[in-house]
Amino acid sequence: MITLLDCTLRDGGYYTNWNFDTKMVQELVSALDHSQVDIIELGYKSPVKGGRYRKCNDRFIWEVLDHKLPINSKLAFMVDAKDFIDGDDISFSLINDVISNKEDSPFSICRLAIKHSEIEKAIQIGKYIKDKGYDIIVNLMGISLLSNKEIKDFSELGLIGPSALYFADSYGALEPDRTKEVVELFREFNAPVGVHTHDNLGLAFANCLSAINCGATYIDGTLLGMGRGVGNVKTEQLVTYLQYKRNKGNCTPIQKFIDKWMISLQSKYKWGFTHNYMVSGLKHIHPLYTQTLQSSYLNSKRIEDILLSIPDALRYDFNKIEPKMEPKVAVVIPARYKSSRFPGKPLAKIEDKEMIIWVAELAEKAVGKDSVYIATENEEIVDVVKGYGFKVVLTSDTCLTGTDRVAEAALEIDADIIVNVQGDEPLLDPEDIKRVIETKLKYPEHIINCEAYLNSNEDVHDKKIPKVITNLKGELMYSSRNPIPGTKSGNGKRPKKQVCIYAFNREHLKAFTEQTTKTPLEAEEDIEINRFLELGHKVMMVEVDSSTVAVDYPEDINTVENLLKNEHRRI
Numbered sequence: 305m306i307t308l309l310d311c312t313l314r315d316g317g318y319y320t321n322w323n324f325d326t327k328m329v330q331e332l333v334s335a336l337d338h339s340q341v342d343i344i345e346l347g348y349k350s351p352v353k354g355g356r357y358r359k360c361n362d363r364f365i366w367e368v369l370d371h372k373l374p375i376n377s378k379l380a381f382m383v384d385a386k387d388f389i390d391g392d393d394i395s396f397s398l399i400n401d402v403i404s405n406k407e408d409s410p411f412s413i414c415r416l417a418i419k420h421s422e423i424e425k426a427i428q429i430g431k432y433i434k435d436k437g438y439d440i441i442v443n444l445m446g447i448s449l450l451s452n453k454e455i456k457d458f459s460e461l462g463l464i465g466p467s468a469l470y471f472a473d474s475y476g477a478l479e480p481d482r483t484k485e486v487v488e489l490f491r492e493f494n495a496p497v498g499v500h501t502h503d504n505l506g507l508a509f510a511n512c513l514s515a516i517n518c519g520a521t522y523i524d525g526t527l528l529g530m531g532r533g534v535g536n537v538k539t540e541q542l543v544t545y546l547q548y549k550r551n552k553g554n555c556t557p558i559q560k561f562i563d564k565w566m567i568s569l570q571s572k573y574k575w576g577f578t579h580n581y582m583v584s585g586l587k588h589i590h591p592l593y594t595q596t597l598q599s600s601y602l603n604s605k606r607i608e609d610i611l612l613s614i615p616d617a618l619r620y621d622f623n624k625i626e627p628k629m630e631p632k633v634a635v636v637i638p639a640r641y642k643s644s645r646f647p648g649k650p651l652a653k654i655e656d657k658e659m660i661i662w663v664a665e666l667a668e669k670a671v672g673k674d675s676v677y678i679a680t681e682n683e684e685i686v687d688v689v690k691g692y693g694f695k696v697v698l699t700s701d702t703c704l705t706g707t708d709r710v711a712e713a714a715l716e717i718d719a720d721i722i723v724n725v726q727g728d729e730p731l732l733d734p735e736d737i738k739r740v741i742e743t744k745l746k747y748p749e750h751i752i753n754c755e756a757y758l759n760s761n762e763d764v765h766d767k768k769i770p771k772v773i774t775n776l777k778g779e780l781m782y783s784s785r786n787p788i789p790g791t792k793s794g795n796g797k798r799p800k801k802q803v804c805i806y807a808f809n810r811e812h813l814k815a816f817t818e819q820t821t822k823t824p825l826e827a828e829e830d831i832e833i834n835r836f837l838e839l840g841h842k843v844m845m846v847e848v849d850s851s852t853v854a855v856d857y858p859e860d861i862n863t864v865e866n867l868l869k870n871e872h873r874r875i
Contacts, residue, residue, distance in 0.1 A: 306546060307468070307496075307522045308553070309343040310336050310539045313357050314382055315531035318592070319573040322347055323355035328565050329368055332527070335561035337374035339543055340553040343413060345380040349402045350387055362409045369410060380413035382443070383433070385426045394425055399432060406437025413467070414438040419445055420454055423461065430464035441522070443470040443500060446620060447486060448477035449588055455486065459493045468496040468522045473511065475620075476504025476534060476585040480514035487518045498522025501537045503529060504585025506577060508537035513545075527558065528566040530573075533591030534581040580607045589614060592622040601631030601720035601748065603810065633741055634675050634719035635667040636697075638706035639689075639727040641682035645856055650685050650727050652855070654864055659855060660685065662730035664694050670737035671723075678727070679713035704822075707806075707832050711813035722813060726804035728855040730864055736848040737805060743846050744807040750844040751812050751836055753780060754803035756852065762801070768856050770802040770831045772845065780843035783831045802833065803848050815839055 312332065313324060329346075336344050346365060347357030356364055360381045373379070383403070388395050406412065414433050418426040426442070434440045442461050461469060471486055478486070483499070490497040499515040501508040501524070512523050525539035540559065546552040570576070584594045589611050597607045639650035639660045646652070650660035660678060667676045678689045681701040689696045697713040710724045721744055723737060736754060744752045755772050762769060764787045772783045782788065783802055816835060823838040836843055853864055 305521065306516065306550065306552065307342045307498075308340075308539070308542055308546065309345060309380070309498075309522065309524050310341050310526065311345040311382075311500075311524055311536070312526040312530055312539070314345045314347045315526050315536055316569075317347060317355065317357055318532045318595075319530070319569075319575065321355045322358035324357060326368055329357075330370075331561055331565070333369065333374055333377070335557040336539075337377045338557040339555060340376050341539065341543065341558075342377060343380050344374065344377045345382060345415065346411075347381060349381045349383050349414075351398055351402055352387060360411075362404055362411075365410050373410060378413055379411045380415055380441070381411050382415040382417055383429075385416060385418040385422045385429055388429055389422065389425050394428055396432060399429065403433060403436060403438075412439060413441060415441045415443055415470075417443045417445055417472075420450055420457065423457060427461060427463050430461070430466070434464060439467045440464055441468045441470060441498065442466045443472050443498075445472045446474045447471040448473060448475055448482075449620060452485075452489060455489050456492075458490075462493055462495060466495050468498040469493055470498035470500055470522060470524075472500040473502055473508075475588045475591065476502030476508070476581070477588050478511050479505070479507060480510050483511040483514045484518045487515050487520050491519050496521045498524070500524040502531065502585070502591065503534045503537060503577065504581045504591065506582075509541050512537050512542065528562055528570055530566065530569065530575055533575065533584065533595050534577050535575045579604055580611065583608050583611055587612065587619065589619045590622040593619075601809065603718075603720055606632070606718075606720070631720035631745070632675075632718065633671055633721045633723060634677060634714075634717050635671050635723045635725050635737065636677045636679050636710045636713050636717065637663055637667060637725050637727045638703075638709040638713075639678050639680040639682070639685050640703075640706070640709065641680065641685055642701070646858055649855065650680070650682075651688060652858070652861055654730055654861060655868065658688055659730050659861075660689065660727050661692050661694075663725060663727050663732065664689070664692070666730075666732050666734050667725050667737060668694075669734035671741075675719075677713060677717055679709045681709075705832050707813070707816050707835075710808075711817045714810065714813055720810075722808045722810070724804070724806040724808065726854070729804060729852055730855065731852045731867060732803075732805065733849050733852075736803070736846075739846055739848065740805050740807050743844060747844045748809070750779070750842045751833075752805075752807035753833055753843050753845055754805045754848045755800045755845045756803050756848050757798050758801050764799050768854070770829070770833075771799045772802050773800075774845050778845055780833065780837065780845050782825075782837070783833050784829055785831070800847075802831070803852055804854070805846075805848075806833075812836065812841060815841065 347360045349360045388399050416430050430440050497520040499520050501511045525542045526536040527539050529535035529538045543553045543555045580594045643649045651658050678696045679699050681699050686696050697716050699709050699712045703709040714722045740752050767785045770783045771788050773781050773788050775781050823835045826835040
């Protein structure tokens with residue numbers, strides 16, 4: 305008979321800091337209980353800081369359960385042996401602080417997580433907790449790092465009298481053949497064998513089946529696979545398999561719970577397979593390295609390079625080192641020669657220098673010359689740009705918008721944040737570019753755009769000028785070529801205009817280009833930023849200097865030159 309354990313709240317807590325909605329937990333326990341999941345692990349009992357399900361205080365859990373235990377399922381908590389080990393000593397007083405006697409607790413099972421180096425002390429800790437009345441299940445972590453000889457050392461854990469001896473594929477590195485070998489070794493220890501799998505290689509379920517087929521009787525899972533990194537084998541997979549192959553369980557209550565609670569959690573926390581998690585599994589690298597790096601701006605190749613650079617001695621314990629790298633920023637300036645309003649605009653001379661070079665030199669002051677790229681479809685522009693020593697990416701002549709051109713160029717640029725600086729804004733302040741980058745670092749999931757109050761020379765009714773309105777958080781609500789906001793009297797506040805400096809993640813650019821036609825409001829207003837709003841992206845606005853002037857028509861060149869003569873020069 306297979307004993308099925310669900311550890312959603314414990315392993316999933318690595319994303320939520322072990323805080324979960326009380327109603328969700330109540331419905332989770334009910335769903336698992338009615339699906340005949342044998343053991344429900346609600347979290348840790350730990351002295352380490354964390355949310356309520358990192359502590360699993362008995363009084364708190366009783367209140368969550370409304371003082372009613374599940375009918376079919378037993379409740380478990382996990383403790384980590386290392387939390388109670390101080391050098392050569394064991395803190396039994398700390399154990400007492402964290403773990404009450406069984407008679408006062410809603411829990412009946414304690415899962416003890418240990419490493420190979422902790423076997424001797426784990427035996428003492430396990431016996432002590434068992435004397436408090438709990439059944440003990442021992443979890444042996446990092447099994448993929450151990451030789452057969454080292455695995456045999458675990459036979460000593462039989463002294464605890466455990467209900468089961470588990471091995472945990474902590475790095476998601478096992479394959480079915482090796483899983484079978486490990487199960488066969490564990491079966492010599494005279495205790496039921498359990499497996500805890502992670503899905504870095506996409507083999508978690510296959511490893512579970514391999515384990516079951518050669519005699520393992522305890523299996524872990526989490527709902528929708530929620531867990532560190534890629535996550536675990538899915539509880540619903542295991543229940544469905546057991547339901548149809550072994551006439552045990554019913555997956556319907558679980559599926560209803562998943563629909564109500566888990567899909568939104570996965571959308572928010574985004575666990576699941578990625579290339580870098582697979583690299584972590586193949587190289588036995590702790591998954592929290594990848595989880596941390598993927599929450600940054602770093603692209604997949606750079607994450608892989610960082611992971612592989614971690615010394616072997618430090619790969620296995622995330623607490624020893626936390627690799628950090630500043631995101632790499634590139635400024636991309638789209639320069640389209642075939643402008644409908646002003647053909648050849650990027651090469652138009654302002655004083656004695658092409659406009660695209662004015663803009664490129666402004667960007668250089670913000671990020672350095674090596675991080676400035678001009679994206680164009682025109683060979684003449686390529687030659688001019690190269691003559692000034694700037695990098696250039698030759699793009700196709702089919703790009704519908706400047707953002708499309710930036711997105712195409714970004715495919716050839718090694719950067720995590722792409723800053724789009726329009727090539728027709730020769731009076732931009734480099735400090736504004738820096739502010740956009742700083743804001744992007746503060747709001748990593750937002751697109752960043754700029755706004756400025758219309759200056760005294762600009763007409764609110766001028767259709768060339770996109771006007772913007774924001775919410776109380778400073779996020780863009782809408783952009784229009786008409787005067788916004790409007791009032792009944794027509795005497796509203798001085799409006800703001802869009803200033804075309806943007807900061808994107810690669811995901812933002814990908815979403816823009818995957819929308820192959822203009823969205824309705826984008827088409828109606830002829831303003832690209834509206835596409836992002838219509839696609840559901842958040843745009844944070846940064847207020848900048850109002851003296852910038854966009855060159856849309858040949859006559860705007862004179863305006864710019866006059867401003868430069870009046871000491872508005874930026875470079």
